[in-house]
Amino acid sequence: MHKTGTAWWQHGIVYQIYPRSFQDSDGDGIGDLPGIMDRLDHLVELGVDAVWLSPIYPSPMADFGYDVADFTGIDPIFGTQEQFDALVAEVHRRGLKLILDFVPNHTSDRHPWFEEARRSRDSARRDWYIWRDPAPDGGPPNNWLSNFGGSAWEFDAGTGQYYYHAFLKEQPDLNWRNPAVREAMYDALRSWMARGVDGFRVDVIWHLIKDDQFRNNPISPGWTPGMDPFHRLVPLYTADRPEVQDVVREMRSVIDEYDDRVLIGEIYLPLERLMAYYGVDLAGAHMPFNFQLIDAPWHARTLEGLIGDYEGALPPGGWPNWVLGNHDKPRIASRVGPAQARVAAMLLLTLRGTPTLYYGDELGMENSPIRPDQVRDPFEKNVPGKGLGRDPQRTPMQWSAAPNAGFTTGRPWLPIPGNFREVNVEAQSGDAGSMLSLYRALVALRRSEAALSIGSYEPVSADGDLLVFQRVSAGDRFAVALNLGPTPARVDLPDRFAGGRVRLSTHLDRSEALRGTTVELRGDEGVIVVPAAP
Ligand code: NOJ
Ligand code: MG
Numbered sequence: 001m002h003k004t005g006t007a008w009w010q011h012g013i014v015y016q017i018y019p020r021s022f023q024d025s026d027g028d029g030i031g032d033l034p035g036i037m038d039r040l041d042h043l044v045e046l047g048v049d050a051v052w053l054s055p056i057y058p059s060p061m062a063d064f065g066y067d068v069a070d071f072t073g074i075d076p077i078f079g080t081q082e083q084f085d086a087l088v089a090e091v092h093r094r095g096l097k098l099i100l101d102f103v104p105n106h107t108s109d110r111h112p113w114f115e116e117a118r119r120s121r122d123s124a125r126r127d128w129y130i131w132r133d134p135a136p137d138g139g140p141p142n143n144w145l146s147n148f149g150g151s152a153w154e155f156d157a158g159t160g161q162y163y164y165h166a167f168l169k170e171q172p173d174l175n176w177r178n179p180a181v182r183e184a185m186y187d188a189l190r191s192w193m194a195r196g197v198d199g200f201r202v203d204v205i206w207h208l209i210k211d212d213q214f215r216n217n218p219i220s221p222g223w224t225p226g227m228d229p230f231h232r233l234v235p236l237y238t239a240d241r242p243e244v245q246d247v248v249r250e251m252r253s254v255i256d257e258y259d260d261r262v263l264i265g266e267i268y269l270p271l272e273r274l275m276a277y278y279g280v281d282l283a284g285a286h287m288p289f290n291f292q293l294i295d296a297p298w299h300a301r302t303l304e305g306l307i308g309d310y311e312g313a314l315p316p317g318g319w320p321n322w323v324l325g326n327h328d329k330p331r332i333a334s335r336v337g338p339a340q341a342r343v344a345a346m347l348l349l350t351l352r353g354t355p356t357l358y359y360g361d362e363l364g365m366e367n368s369p370i371r372p373d374q375v376r377d378p379f380e381k382n383v384p385g386k387g388l389g390r391d392p393q394r395t396p397m398q399w400s401a402a403p404n405a406g407f408t409t410g411r412p413w414l415p416i417p418g419n420f421r422e423v424n425v426e427a428q429s430g431d432a433g434s435m436l437s438l439y440r441a442l443v444a445l446r447r448s449e450a451a452l453s454i455g456s457y458e459p460v461s462a463d464g465d466l467l468v469f470q471r472v473s474a475g476d477r478f479a480v481a482l483n484l485g486p487t488p489a490r491v492d493l494p495d496r497f498a499g500g501r502v503r504l505s506t507h508l509d510r511s512e513a514l515r516g517t518t519v520e521l522r523g524d525e526g527v528i529v530v531p532a533a534p
Helices: 033-038 040-046 081-093 112-117 179-194 244-255 271-278 300-313 332-336 338-348 378-382 425-429 435-448 450-454
Strands: 014-017 050-053 097-102 153-156 161-164 199-202 262-265 321-323 354-358 456-460 466-473 476-483 489-492 501-505 518-521 526-530
Touching (some): 033 040, 033 081, 040 435, 179 244, 244 271, 300 456, 300 466, 338 435, 425 435, 435 501, 450 476, 466 489, 476 518, 518 526
Parallel strands (some): 014 354, 050 097, 097 199, 199 262, 321 354
Antiparallel strands (some): 456 466, 466 476
């Protein structure tokens, strides 16, 4: 607990590293644990509190680590157990926390459990996965679809049954109705916590339980053939089943066996369903990820509405959180444009609730064009040409103007974006007006001001492209005024800000006193204002 009585994951900031793309240390073109170790200075200078690593477990890499073949090991591509322990120790020495990705919904088809399960129908581990007989015509048992294209059922000729896979056929789903599966997975969590891991981001936690009657999913009315084929059906019987709440509660109780750990759930659901994952009496996930800023159109009134709705929907005591991007979604700078990306940074770092930053967003990295021969993501390979591929947002971190942006001495696994000579950590560190300087200033301000990290959120009415709110705690008060459009605009702040001062602008070039309660914003500008000294 902090001096203010909040836990580290409440007042802190989380930074997501996609390990393949952060820093390569051995010249194989793939980022690794010693590479992360070498770059911890960047995280300390940025001022974040916790690092979440996308999966580093042994994996055939069909889905780049989200196909796990051993839940307690480290893939040799990323390093050794010793290097992992050294990283945990060093992260802690620097006052940071380490969060691992936990992927409980499925394993790799090369996991020994699945290899044993598919050996025969009588295998002791057969029921660790989800098997069904073919339909009378020999086809799949029902209409369930894979998130990565096609049927979710794969026929296993050796045993004459189909197995269910919500993602790739190389990612068979575990049967979470089987208590032995649960215990094995909880033991994996315990083993990482015993080694010092501070918490988990749980992959597709809302998928863990599927309908026990295997009913067909209903047709989605709005779907058209240009869209993601997965959305042809409503996943009514394959996700967010009522019984999943028991699993989340159990998982939380395992987390609570160790002090001060965090459970974060990856959940893409509408607001009211999302809130269920806090659990009855907050006994579920500490933070069900809130992805609304990723999906919403970038309009002031829309965002104002969704922030208010989210604040209003939180269960009593439920801690909010906000996310602008991750390894599955187009980068924020590409979604809203480079100018608005600065406004988005200010929004993320001034809202009430734990922010999660995606590596490279602090430089304004954009989606990178990927030629067909450079595609690595299985989603793009299975469902090509619909813009669903995730390689563009997974390109290597841009450290410097050195060859390959300082990421590797070898051949990078994804291409280095063409703008790396200007857009990189080294260049932006020396530029007082850069995106990195803005991120550092925003993070530093949030860290030093309790009102910004844990204070209350109070909307201020505004119109047009303006989004305005206050953050308040124990006498301290900040106004945040964001212009989400390109046209200059005037903001009238509440009376308390009369004669106040601009504390920070997204343009990093002003700190003047206000005339009255008015602040003039340029296009695509956001400011944080403090009241006049009493
Ligand atoms: C969600 C992960 O974020 C994504 O990258 C992955 O492909 C799927 N879950 C399957 O594990
Ligand atoms: Mg490497």
